[in-house]
Amino acid sequence: MKKRIAVLTGAGVSAESGLGTYRDNGGLWDNYDPMEVASIEGWYRNRSKVLEFYNMQREHLRSAKPNDAHRAIAGLEKDYIVDVITQNVDNLHERAGSTHVVHLHGEATKVRPENCYNDEDGFSEKQVFDVGYDAVHLGDKAPNGVQLRPHIVFFGEAVPKMEQAIELVSKADIVLIVGTSLQVYPAAGLYRYASPEAPIYIIDPADVPLWDKRIHHIRKVATEGMKDFVQML
Numbered sequence: 001m002k003k004r005i006a007v008l009t010g011a012g013v014s015a016e017s018g019l020g021t022y023r024d025n026g027g028l029w030d031n032y033d034p035m036e037v038a039s040i041e042g043w044y045r046n047r048s049k050v051l052e053f054y055n056m057q058r059e060h061l062r063s064a065k066p067n068d069a070h071r072a073i074a075g076l077e078k079d080y081i082v083d084v085i086t087q088n089v090d091n092l093h094e095r096a097g098s099t100h101v102v103h104l105h106g107e108a109t110k111v112r113p114e115n116c117y118n119d120e121d122g123f124s125e126k127q128v129f130d131v132g133y134d135a136v137h138l139g140d141k142a143p144n145g146v147q148l149r150p151h152i153v154f155f156g157e158a159v160p161k162m163e164q165a166i167e168l169v170s171k172a173d174i175v176l177i178v179g180t181s182l183q184v185y186p187a188a189g190l191y192r193y194a195s196p197e198a199p200i201y202i203i204d205p206a207d208v209p210l211w212d213k214r215i216h217h218i219r220k221v222a223t224e225g226m227k228d229f230v231q232m233l
């Protein structure tokens with residue numbers, strides 16, 4: 001029976017693909033106010049501004065390529081059952097070959113009508129459309145006649161995939177965390193659902209704000225840290 005690895009990723013795993021992180025020096029949130037471009041209040045205040053921000057994200061993603069860390073994570077599927085739970089809205093895990101990816105914070109290449117929020121409010125995957133890397137503007141509507149919005153979990157919104165993520169982390173034999181500052185809840189608390197026997201590895205070149213005796217910190221960038229992790233397995 002194959003063991004299970006839950007891999008929790010954040011912006012750091014895509015940094016070496018040229019996509020900026022949010023909170024590092026010079027990161028996205030140094031240049032944009034998340035409450036203006038990535039919150040539900042920001043959406044209702046100025047839809048065009050939010051649409052432009054995600055148009056820019058899609059444009060960056062168009063030219064970005066998966067890096068060796070994404071590929072090493074996908075390669076773990078040879079010997080393990082791998083569940084990738086990512087806070088990233090890019091599609092680099094899928095493009096590297098990972099077959100089971102849960103996007104906790106949504107996906108930049110998708111949109112949905114703005115009157116469809118989450119599971120409890122009647123959110124249906126059928127209403128989600130793939131726009132690839134194309135821009136979306138005010139006035140672009142879904143077939144139901146409603147303005148399209150990014151398929152992103154904005155600040156201030158519930159995280160519909162949290163339950164699924166908790167279940168996957170709790171049944172993992174090994175938990176691997178790559179490139180996240182662990183500052184955004186509820187995603188940041190996910191590792192606490194790991195079974196008491198599961199070792200927890202964190203790959204991040206920066207300090208890690210956690211204390212748990214099971215944690216092994218590999219203080220390297222994602223591509224280098226993944227090499228160490230794979231060797232250690």
Ligand code: OAD
Nearest residue numbers: 010011012015021022023087105179180181182206221222
């Ligand atoms: P952050 O920008 O908060 O954190 C990035 C982490 O990656 C930091 O811990 C860095 O030290 C680390 N890092 C930087 N370069 C790295 C590299 N080459 N290899 C490995 N690690 C590296 O990004 P997240 O934690 O992903 O949500 O942010 C969480 C959420 O906040 C995002 O999903 C986004 C944001 O607001 C929404 O927009 C809803």
